[in-house]
Amino acid sequence: MAATLPGPSTDLDRQLQDLEGEIERLRRLAREQAIDLGGEIATLETRAEDVRKKIYTNPSPWHIVQLARHSQRPRLVDFVASLFTDVVELHGDRLFRDDPAMLAALARFEGRPVVVVGHNKGKDTKENIARNFGMPYPEGYRKALRVMRLAEKFHYPVIAFVDTPGAFPGDEAEERGQAEAIARNIEEMSRLRTSVIVVITGEGGSGGALAIAVGDLTLMLQYAIYTVISPEGCAAILWHDATKAAEAAAALRLTAKDLQALKIVDEVLPEPFGGAHRDPEAAITSVRSALQRHLPGMGQMPVQAMLERRYAKYRSLGQIVA
Amino acid sequence: MAATLPGPSTDLDRQLQDLEGEIERLRRLAREQAIDLGGEIATLETRAEDVRKKIYTNPSPWHIVQLARHSQRPRLVDFVASLFTDVVELHGDRLFRDDPAMLAALARFEGRPVVVVGHNKGKDTKENIARNFGMPYPEGYRKALRVMRLAEKFHYPVIAFVDTPGAFPGDEAEERGQAEAIARNIEEMSRLRTSVIVVITGEGGSGGALAIAVGDLTLMLQYAIYTVISPEGCAAILWHDATKAAEAAAALRLTAKDLQALKIVDEVLPEPFGGAHRDPEAAITSVRSALQRHLPGMGQMPVQAMLERRYAKYRSLGQIVA
């Protein structure tokens, strides 16, 4: 779920917060008293930027969680508008409802037909309420599966964009079988007879993310996250203390770098310094260049070999001793 | 829909009704007055039976409609209980709801595994209300399809029992896409990679019936009906007079004999004299013997040849000039 973020948790965070508060105070003062405090403000800005740089240079997992959830982070619609042409959005699961939390579309990437599915977080509160903050109902997963089947029929690659807090903890989502819907998608994607590229762009929240994230290649933006449980949820369960989310974020190994080390993610796509929200087009370009590199090769492999490789990939994940 | 039947429409019907009324009157009289009217009653009974015989010997289409809808006609549960062993009923479409108007089960016919689907009319008002008078919601068709897919996976024959007034004219059935559900079933059954036997046992009501009635062999009990629209509905639309249902019943050619002539039905299964309700076990035996004759041969044919034949069958139905 989209949780209220607890306050920053490191000394640098606190320094930055103090500086930003002071800058705001001076600005208000200057405005109200009509006095010139430009010099003082500039000095503080410089110092704040220094602190930001320190944070951004080596952000903690918890910082990364906040970057992944940043309200100004590029949304699916930004990626779609910039990366694709000839977009035709398709609606509905043909069963129950059209779920606006999941987007499905036919499109072209540099001329090549592809099928796009993805979590559809909103850009503002109104959009987010309409789209349930990017948390699909079962019909959202089922819409995605329906449209992925179209991709299969026509042998077009699927590009799945992942950005969701997770499955929706609501009664209707349960009643209509969200567990079944997620399980079904995972199974069907594991044997979908066309290539699937997964791009984790923001929050990769547990089963709600995985429901469209089984594929041949998993790309992940540098400050996206991918996790079995939210840090807050993990802290609440393990330590009965949701404010220990920062520790949980570190423990869960949810960053792109961690996940690449665990072989869950194939490639980490760089973001602009400070995060995608500081230069959305640069983040989108990062995804574009990855698609340019990988898409032409996808689907070259015979289908059966591709499915074997996909199976072997997921089959190998995990660490055990016997 | 299960319509209220208008009164009988022929002279014989009226004679019979009068006789039955008179018998009832005498019985009541004898009871209330404690007098012996046995002789008179017996005479009238004999006469009534004569009239019945005349009717049953050559029932009109409208009589047959009433036989097909008879409240004492054997129901799916009677067929299942008598024809099959090792029955395991399966529930639910795995999407929205378990629809009690549609039954789906794994079972054995004389030892051989089969999958049974069918409309589940009730035996009394309470059951009928629970089962929506045998009119499925979309989830009923989807349950049937799900279980037919199991039959396909295991190469077991499907036996589909048809007995429904038709699709349900309700708002929720529309909202959840009953047209889509029926269309989907028809398409999928036309290419289901296992053999399908359809048995029309009672009312074969339009799309609600066809949704489980596409197969390799269509059997039909002698006094069952199969029609694109109820006689009442037809009369109302064509002649703005629902009481002309008897004429519509004749015009629609909805009897087993008619449908065999039109090549829609492959074989008519005889019923006991006067209709299945007068000897349910005999009607069930009629179905049993047909299954005994046909089931061993089903699935002998290679799947592709079977699908070609099934396609050719439906492809050929209809009369046109060019």
Add this chain to the structure above:
Amino acid sequence: MLNWLRRPKYSSLQRRDMPAGLWAKCPRCNNLIYRKELERNLKVCPKCGFHHRLTALERLEITLDQDSFEEIDAELTSTDPLKFEGYPQKLQEAKEKTGGAEAVITGEGTIDGYRTVIGVLDFHFMGGSMGSAVGEKVARASEQARDRQLPLVMFSASGGARMQEGALSLMQLAKTSAAVGRLHDAGFPYISVMCDPTTGGVTASFAFLGDVILAEPGALIGFAGRRVIEQTIRHKLPDDFQTAEFCLNKGLIDLVVTRSDMRSTVARLLSFFGAPRVEPVPVAAEPATPEPAQSRSGSSAADE
């Protein structure tokens, strides 16, 4: 207007279908619309956006590239298999009224240069009802698409199965759905467009089986009739019940597309699904936008 069609006997259709008055009254907003303006606007009310029903020929004209249509099975028609009282007369009247032989026109043509098999149901022909001939023509169109490795585009407008053919009309649901199933299996695209109204047996067969399902704004789409449902549930249904927009919300169709965008949307889908394109692209097939579509309609209206 219809010189690009190969069957001249259709040319009298338009005038009969559109009575001669200069002004038409919009049934939704009640505004009086200058008839030529309405036709220029693809018969969409310029005041309120109401999409007036089109004949099959009008639909073909605003959809296909000029001169690209080759009709198939033009003469194919239903007989009277049940000897159903009054059916031959009704069939004859419909033929005379529409100039066509049946409630669907099928053929091959191009849309913005993309080759496709196309079928258009005509609600003006016995309510677009599906009997043996309509089922046969839809099945043949589907088979032709498969044989020629082309897409299939169906525009539906129908009250359902044609009851005068009894269970044979019901069997057309199976025939058409099976044919479309083979097209799916063969991997060719099928685009279904639902126009006002698409109900009954046509919805319960090929119309709901498109890879992509489009609908015109406000089109009535449903299986059972509103009045029957209201009798069953014993209360009034909301106004938008069974509209295209309602179906979109219920997840049953992919898109609601205005008439002015329909041609370009279908062309885009055909392109996406890899439909072959004729070279050179026909003159009239400029990139489809509302304006060209309107002017095409306008010029053809002027041809009358």
Add this chain to the structure above:
Amino acid sequence: MLNWLRRPKYSSLQRRDMPAGLWAKCPRCNNLIYRKELERNLKVCPKCGFHHRLTALERLEITLDQDSFEEIDAELTSTDPLKFEGYPQKLQEAKEKTGGAEAVITGEGTIDGYRTVIGVLDFHFMGGSMGSAVGEKVARASEQARDRQLPLVMFSASGGARMQEGALSLMQLAKTSAAVGRLHDAGFPYISVMCDPTTGGVTASFAFLGDVILAEPGALIGFAGRRVIEQTIRHKLPDDFQTAEFCLNKGLIDLVVTRSDMRSTVARLLSFFGAPRVEPVPVAAEPATPEPAQSRSGSSAADE
């Protein structure tokens, strides 16, 4: 009681799991039940039918034919891939508590003579949570079923993914679902049985992918937790929410089967789906009815 199992170290389990008192209190009806009677009754309350949770070993015992079980991957266990604080200790405690190496036991056995691969999750082992090892064992069981052309039967009881393994535990949803997908493709049957509780990641993977899905009465089945949902929707949920019966009504599972009927139902399904049967049928595998199942449990309880 467990002499038929090949791993003697498990034999101490039953006593620890069931404390020594003569009487047990039923958490649903609050009646005091004579403990031996409860065990004779398969740990189903004779007063109210409440199905007490079973350990994996108890489940295997009342399900399989005597002496038929051959465990696979008995020693396979998760490591601590994330160096997650406290995880090695919890794992160790769970091993000591249950006597098993992981939250699932897998192997091959017979049910009324029908050969099957079987897996049973143990809720007593870290809440039946699925980490790398559980996922691996379920995937291997599925692969073994496929290789040996046998059915797969899974009894689930789990709180979900094991968060101490982070995204690797999430990947077990993919691993197990993909393995089950291959079993489906190969045409072998997979029967999933949901026991109390089956929630989270296990429901969102193999547990909901059975050809047939059974559940025990009253079992909690759902993806999200009740409390989280109540926080989201801001009102109380009905008592039966996420019960097996609720899921049956919602069309999500095939059947609710009492514990006394479970063995015979699974056997009937295995028979239906063509599972090979060993000859001669094992002694203990008389036609499964409530009584034999009870007496089997009773005699084993007496063995203790």
